[in-house]
Amino acid sequence: MEISEQFFRREAGRMVSALTRLFGVHNLALAEDVVQDSLCRALEVWKFQGVPDNPSAWLMTTAKHRALDLLRRERTARVFAPDLGRLLETEWSLAPSVSELFTEHAIKDDLLRMMFTCCAPELAEDVQIALILNILCGFSVSETAGAFLCSQAAMEKRLQRGKASLARARALFDMSGGAVAVAERLSAVQRALYLLFNEGYHGAHPETAVRSELCAWALRLGALLLEHPASELPETYALCALLCLHAARLPGRLDAAGNLGPLDDRARAAWDRELIAQGLQLLDRSATGNRVSEYHLEAGIAAEHAAAARTADTDWARVVELYDLLLRLRPSPVIGLNRAIALSQRDGPERGLDALHGLEQRERLASYPFYFAALGDLEQRALRLERATNHFSEALALARNPAERRFFAQRLAEVGALAQEKGATCPPLPEPSLR
């Protein structure tokens, strides 16, 4: 029997969620020990005997037995999940209660509960995402640090802080609590998945494998949200649609070593048609209710790109319109930047440049290489190659990883070749500088 990539990680997330439900969130470390133990056991036995027919059930049974041993041994010395207290105290109710908690259905709820717990409002967003990766996605501390390109020590601290805060709460998030509380927390969860995906999609990690893993995890956890009535809402469908539609572009994007978006027809050929179909279907299902979320708008934009056979066929007017709505909902210079690019497609490079120079909070893009790349691109289209060269050089200087560096260097070379061809030698013009 072959197991899929990320299988141990996925199972680690499932086991730790079920075990934490059983032990109580204050015993998260104990649950993690049992998971580690169970995975070690699998490693030892499977390496000799091969992977069993139902590896997931094998692991769950192992974890369950370890948990039962532990509960029997320590139930007088330790407080486990307070709400299960009585059920775990007597021998006749212990085993059936534990078995109940390890059913497939219960584990799904546990995963969701854990996801909601990790997104507690007292935790900063970067802590929430780190906790999700570490606890639910089975990334070790150093792998989590690696995914975010931060030091192991810093990540260790961040996770410890987060886990201490979870332990203080003494209880996992109550999914059956008030509708308002659930809705509030749900939007934090959606945001965390969105950010997790973005870390993979736009992040600076040099390894494409790591980046697509992060995206895949966001998709997987998003799908989980759709399986529970409390979180299966139009906004969640929109989020999942957005993630699918963007993930579909990942092959083209990553192979093209990072690019300014869907402007390249070669990258378009590599898009994952199946994911696009899935994304469009999800977007359809998101179109209920009377609230338009930023996920709806972003997914709408992604769908416009996906629907066009070639870049030139894109309905740019519609894209600009959606960006306008999005800006109203979530004013941000990065969205403004994307709107300006769309505008340049609709009305030409000069209008795009005007929009870029007039961006609100433009100073926040001072170290964002794609801002300068966009300026360079538009100046190139306006055939002011000297300016384009300057902008691409700025972008190159700000590049955060080899893929970006390669991409900007390539654009720079293109402009250089173009300049040679034209024999154009205009004097360098003073530039509106951000620094």
Add this chain to the structure above:
Amino acid sequence: MCPLRVASSVIVPKQSHASSKQETDYMAEFVMLFRGDQPQGSADQMQKRMQRWGEWMKELKAQGCFKGGQPLERGGQVVTRQKTITDGPFAEAKDLIGGFMLIEVRDLAAASEVAKGCPIFDSGGFVEVRPVMQMNM
């Protein structure tokens, strides 16, 4: 388990062929003891390690030299000469036997060559190769 595993050509030596032919036909058993392996790491590292072992085992089976093997629990007991029973460990963690495997190959050199391919070296362990004592010698 019968330790006597000698090809018929050796029991009834073929006269006409060169001695090298006899050598290739002669097979002996060896036990590999896997020592000092540290079963730890991230979930992903463990999965990858497990899969490397799987590939190695598959290779050994394809070559026909794998005769069986089992992992051992880390814990256990030691019975001393005074018949007192104590809980393990019996050795330093770096020497602890984590499992064993029986293989059938031509000679000790070949057995050690097989051991060289073991993924245990990636996780801090080593392999002890011991010939099974032959009854007919």
